[in-house]
Amino acid sequence: MVTGEVASLNPFLIAQRQLDEAAGVLKLDRGLHELLRWPLREFHVRIPVRMDNGSVRVFEGFRVQYNNARGPCKGGIRFAADETVDTVRALAAWMTWKTAVVDLPLGGGKGGIVCNPKELSPGELERLSRGYIRALAPAIGADRDVPAPDVGTNPQIMAWMLDEYETIVGHAAPGVITGKPIPLGGSAGRTGATGLGVVIAIREALAALGMDPASTTASIQGFGNVAQYAAIHYREVLGGRVLAVSCWDHKDRRAYTYTKKGGIDPRFLQTITDTFGTVDRAKAEQAGYEALAGDAWLGLDVDVLIPAAMENVITADTVGRISGRVKILAEAANGPTTPEADQVLQKKGIYVIPDFLCNAGGVTVSYFEQVQNAYNFHWDVAEINRRLDEKMTKAFHAVHDAAKEHKVPNRVGAYLVAVERVAEAVKLRGWA
Numbered sequence: 001m002v003t004g005e006v007a008s009l010n011p012f013l014i015a016q017r018q019l020d021e022a023a024g025v026l027k028l029d030r031g032l033h034e035l036l037r038w039p040l041r042e043f044h045v046r047i048p049v050r051m052d053n054g055s056v057r058v059f060e061g062f063r064v065q066y067n068n069a070r071g072p073c074k075g076g077i078r079f080a081a082d083e084t085v086d087t088v089r090a091l092a093a094w095m096t097w098k099t100a101v102v103d104l105p106l107g108g109g110k111g112g113i114v115c116n117p118k119e120l121s122p123g124e125l126e127r128l129s130r131g132y133i134r135a136l137a138p139a140i141g142a143d144r145d146v147p148a149p150d151v152g153t154n155p156q157i158m159a160w161m162l163d164e165y166e167t168i169v170g171h172a173a174p175g176v177i178t179g180k181p182i183p184l185g186g187s188a189g190r191t192g193a194t195g196l197g198v199v200i201a202i203r204e205a206l207a208a209l210g211m212d213p214a215s216t217t218a219s220i221q222g223f224g225n226v227a228q229y230a231a232i233h234y235r236e237v238l239g240g241r242v243l244a245v246s247c248w249d250h251k252d253r254r255a256y257t258y259t260k261k262g263g264i265d266p267r268f269l270q271t272i273t274d275t276f277g278t279v280d281r282a283k284a285e286q287a288g289y290e291a292l293a294g295d296a297w298l299g300l301d302v303d304v305l306i307p308a309a310m311e312n313v314i315t316a317d318t319v320g321r322i323s324g325r326v327k328i329l330a331e332a333a334n335g336p337t338t339p340e341a342d343q344v345l346q347k348k349g350i351y352v353i354p355d356f357l358c359n360a361g362g363v364t365v366s367y368f369e370q371v372q373n374a375y376n377f378h379w380d381v382a383e384i385n386r387r388l389d390e391k392m393t394k395a396f397h398a399v400h401d402a403a404k405e406h407k408v409p410n411r412v413g414a415y416l417v418a419v420e421r422v423a424e425a426v427k428l429r430g431w432a
Ligand code: NAD
Pocket: 149, 150, 151, 152, 194, 221, 222, 223, 224, 225, 226, 227, 246, 247, 248, 249, 255, 256, 276, 277, 278, 294, 308, 309, 310, 311, 332, 333, 334, 359, 360, 362, 363
């Protein structure tokens, strides 16, 4: 049995608790509720990899196919040292609600390998990526389950995985995986899509609160894929100022928050950031940036907080540090807020844009990538961003309106919209 603090930080137990609350409001039938609390299918695999020194190391991998009532499962693959099956289950559940809230004809899934990608050479990474696909090839496919990048993986890894899959099946199958490099069928706009989607959701929230975007400030946790483009678009699309970003520094084994008077320049910081989202501290300080403590981003006097790094950062212990000025919490990361902290945010009157709505831009453009692959055709970035804006804006208002109508927090509102759609598909199929 899992108890106390451990239970409250287990992402899958949190995902189940969140669903339970929405199931209560929706008065979901017991059998249907039970079906939606668990993944439909899980794969646990062992991947032997020949290391550069000639030895063999066996890695543990997962793929969770949470629900495919609305369409093929969809969700990224994480390479992370602290990956657990419960993290993957939680992320697969959130993918199910995410594809439903933006109304894509897809289900939810997620994958992961327990490894530290920074400690692997490019050759070892390639052999590990190909091994994962060999282990799972029969279970994935454009009409079954479509992986994509997430924390610790990137377009190059997707390219190796695609190549391995196509070699196994013996024909081109670009729709098996998204987040590919553009020459292999990747979509324009995919790299920045999650960050742009976050900023579109913030734009709509600011409008709902009657705030002028150009006079707002934001603070961001993380400076990886999502955070970089959230910062860039916050500045370039909304005209607001980003006062801080933070990141984990592998060399120093600690996190830093980078700030600069008048706001940071995310495009400059990008030029001194490695592929794992670590800013070069010496170069940042040379350019006039101050490196504060890693958690300083959370306590800054800003209008919008954007956690865009990892789970469980806004907890009962940390939520009290949020400034009274903060009006919006835009959850760009998956699962950044615990249920206990959620209650405090509600009392403080902070407008929460819940994770699976806020960061749905990535999967939305992944879906556009699949559509383009199916037609063997390319849309330009303007077309992608226009379609992304349409999907995110519509999803935002569906959630905002549901929360208002049922007088519930936005997170419950997002669950109401998503769970109702998945439940309808499950019922139509006669599963419950
Ligand atoms: P990433 O690996 O590119 O970046 C992660 C960032 O977090 C890095 O800058 C890292 O240094 C930073 N970080 C790690 N620990 C930290 C700490 N203690 N303090 C401050 N910063 C820290 O990952 P990403 O793709 O940007 O994903 C970030 C989050 O967004 C994850 O929760 C992921 O699941 C979610 N997400 C990503 C996508 C996507 O398209 N990439 C889509 C939806 C959701």
